[in-house]
Amino acid sequence: MSNQREKLFTDFPPVSTDEWIEVVTNDLKGADFQKKLVWRTKEGFNVKPFYRADDIDGFKALENLPGQFPYVRGTKKDNNWYVRQEIKVVDFADANKKALVLLEKGVNSFGFKLPKHQLSSENLAILLNGIAPDKVELNFSTCISKTIDLAKLVVDYIKGQNLDVMKCYGSVEFDPFRKILKKGIDEPEWVEKAVEIVKITSPLPRFRSIIVTGNMLNDAGAYSYQELGFSLSYGNQVLSKLIENGIEPSTAAKKIKFKFGVGSNYFMEIAKFRAARWLWAEVVNAYKPPCPHDCDNKADDGTCRCAAKMNVHAITSAFNQSLYDPYVNMLRSQTEAMSATLGSVDSLTVRPFDEAFEAPTEFAERIAVNQQLLLKEEAHFDKVTDPSSGSYYIETLTRSLAEQAWKLFIDTEEAGFYNSLKSGLVQDAINKTAEERFNALANRREILLGTNQYPNFNEIMSDKIDESATGSGCGCGNTQGSTPLKSLNKNRLADQFNELRLDTEKSGKRPKVFMLTIGNLAMRLARSQFSSNFFASAGYEIIDNLGFKTVEEGVKAAKEKGADVIVLCSSDDEYPQYAPETYEMLKDSNELLVVAGAPACMDELKAQGVEHFINVKSNVLETLKMFNDRLL
Template identity: 65%
Template sequence: MANKKEKLFSDFPAISTEEWMAKIIADLKGADFEKKLVWKTNEGFKVNPFYRQEDNAGLKTTDSLPGQFPYVRGTKVDNQWYTRQDIHVSDVKAANAKALDILDKGVNSLGFAIDSDLVNAENIKTLLNGIALEAVEVNFSTCHKATLKLTQIVVDYYKSQNVDVMNCFGSINYDPFKPLLKKGRPADNWVADAAEVVKAALPLPRFRVLAVNAYLLSDGGSYSYQELGYALANGNQLLSGLSEAGLDIDTIAKKIKFNFGVGSNYFMEIAKFRAARWLWAEIVYAYKPLCKHECTNKDAEGICRCAAKIYTHAQTSMFNMTVFDAHVNMLRTQTEAMSATIAGVNSLTVRPFDEAYKQSDDFSERIARNQQLLLKEECHFDKITDPSAGSYYIEHLTTAIAEQAWALFLEADEKGYYEALKAGTVQEAVKTSADARFKALATRRESLLGTNQFPNFTEKAGDKIVKEEACGCGCSNAKGDAPYQALPKTRLATAFEELRLATEKHGAPKVFMLTIGNLAMRLARSQFSANFFACAGYKTIDNLGFETVEAGIKAAREQQADIIVLCSSDDEYATYAPEAQKLLQGGKEFLVIAGAPACADELKAQGIEHFINVRSNVLETLQMFSHKLGIL
């Protein structure tokens, strides 16, 4: 039996960073280390290909423990989180029945989105009938104007149930700035309105009623540091505005709930939530909230550290969901759920994979629930607190994103978050990021499986799309009612999907791969080209190869091809391309050269217009062909 005290790898000498770098540079064979291996993130900082213990020397994030200020490693000493499912309430009895059903299926947090015309005491009583208020986290949202009324009704109901309110957890989603962010409507009386909601909710000390809906930024296309930086500015605006109105910081801070989105940048999202806990703790602590209770979690001056604990709910991203190949959404939401739960969020909603195009059904909701339950019951993610702690890479990312988010927070806070919203600063920043991501998708620097990479061109989606129904809350954008800029609402895949749907309605054109010459190059380029044109839903016809260009053109015409893609090697294009161009003169087919040969300028001078390669803008190229073919 092996000696358990023997140190693993003790026979191997320590390797210095300099030695590692020397080996890497040697293996690069002259290639630039920075350009080849160092990643420049969208957040604006660089990520090295490897990290060592010395890289984390002096980092503040490595000193804290779970449950201890500044809460980098968690606001609690365990990693339990609420598994939440949201229910749209248009029929109160049906919503109650559904809530009771899903509670039996593993959910322990409910989110009720209630139509404003249903907000009355009798309906809330019916909605919550049979729900154990001390065992289930209950969350509510409704029309902005009906939130105070809803809060008062919920408080009265809980009082009537003879429950210990200290064991009742939940939230009411009152976000003063949501109307502006979503619809461009002002919130000039927000301080007084928010203060009323807070005061109304005081009898429920564990209910958080001030919402920082940062997921709106995430769903609009923001980068992680922007979502975090602006969320902090939003939260600080609530603290400063309501404290000036006479509420104490301890009360305000304990009524704020951060609702974040979580995207597919796996490690960055873990770092975002860790940084959020840290930075929010520092912000609240700077206000020096005094502790009003007998509590050991305060400093020598009596400043309450509990008030500095952030409460985070996460929901998987809508921005990167797709209509085509929609089951891939489950892969995206699974990695997003993993990021959020590893990072230690308080609660999580996994959006059903079909939410982008229809009202989710029992199957998709079941899958979404089970994605969380698998993480708990089979992967045991709830058994370890902050498992990423100590990772040189994660600790570096946490510090780096915290620095970027903090700089953005200071910038927004200097002007005031509400003033920044009215000026459109936040919305423009998010739109700029979204536009950059749209361009990255169009040029395949960002991949969306099934959309701009490896699409199934035979899939039809038009029949499964159900148009979104109008909001039942009665909030309309009357003319002149929306003087400010709203956040963008377009999903990442929308432009590609519009192209696919247009092809589906028109009928798919045929793209013929004229493969000839060098075997390796023609195979690689035909596969690339088939993937390229399939992104628009075009039907691709591949071939094993032709002896002559003439034979290939003949076969393409027999197949009634609309586009003929010449697939060969760069050297051979100088001969094959002019021959193909000559044979196609007078025809309706479009000739496309797969690649970027050195002779491209000469070929263009001969009238050959179309080239596709890894530097092509896939979306713009396909839109151009769709216009030429009469699809758009």
């Protein structure tokens, strides 16, 4: 069979890239190839419509296997990851019961968030009763003011179990810059605290204690290259300070854990995790950490290669979770989970689909766990390591994203990450990106299904919102006597559309939008569908129609239905006739006339009194705000 294949391929001469482009250019019939088919990403590089082997010629990653430095293909030979569930502890016994049930359902990692005023060895023992630290990954967090105390309790507890500490994996999460990023509160003693917690957790070599929360940047709306570039600078700032303060380089690197968010840009997110491991390996390698053991994973000069392994915990994005049509959040988080696991992360948390508006229900949490189990037990994602290796497209994305992130890393390093936070450089950059994305959503250049495109027309959500479930955590720390620092954006992408639609619900009046469809069949149907989605994004009642023979018949039907807005849906060629006729019938009425489209005669129609037009260039959010002001 192989011989037959070889003979078959000899019948077809190789085709060069130039020949492919020539064919594509001919098919474009004079259109510019770069403008028509080349996509400029938000990360700042171009993506071509097709890639070939010569695009990745010379990529060093192609020569590596999973588990080999610089770890583009993963830090281990397999692709098994921890299925993690977050548990906010209120009652320690109840949290323990919940954890034991989850263990039976396939969870093998926990993120326990503990109340700061109830930290004690007794409560910790209650929480972990029946949970084996050498079989389950355990991660603990609390208010930053009590993280040192928590670390001591965890170390004492695990040492007291007489276990092999080399089999105990997890973390006690100390995030040096969380207060700045979240609340704009400085943490001037972060270096001393970081050094102390590393020393406290040293008896647990497999427990990480410094957490680089790149996911906070992701949840604030950052582009992939920003999340990656700033996270690298964040990690390097901490790493350098630990080494300066007497921590061995290999120990310091092994105490750092990265948290990354996962957005919905499927292939870009896969590339992000591959690029992250690569760049962090180069950062750590620059310190030449000596290998403290006689192992087979060190460079010829004795540099520890294990220290260069990035430990990555991925969390599906909160930024793109929506209030309306919340089941779509499951679809988003599923593709995000696929990106993370194909990108070979070490552990993963899938956010419950209802997290944006209530304390997650038992059903939502169960689905979130099952989303990961599906990838393992049905899709077998854990059976193949780095399946994207060799993909011309993903390999190119990995390299391009790495280059952009590295540029940002170098720029940030001039001042240092901490100083960049204090000056607001990091926050300004990400908040600017968030604003760009809000505007893109408003103009439908970015689509959020169920929010600004294909909304669930008749959905009601105002009675499902639990305000108490959206708190911002503890209120420790204050800015008295000091100037508050800038913080990150806290709004989700869909928030402005959510507010718009909630205003409609709370007003007690639901405006009726009537589609006056007439004329050209294809155009009236297309514009009717566009207009229905447009106005349904504000929660208006949509009354669609198959078509009318005359404008008079359509206006009569609209009035009978009690319409507040009448949308004329026809073709550009027919608007010069139908639009003035409709306007004349409505000019003395309360109904608002809207023309769907941007016909060449728009200025003439405006001169005749037609005021409202909606089309693909309309700012959906601002237009709907205007209608809310007029109608509610």
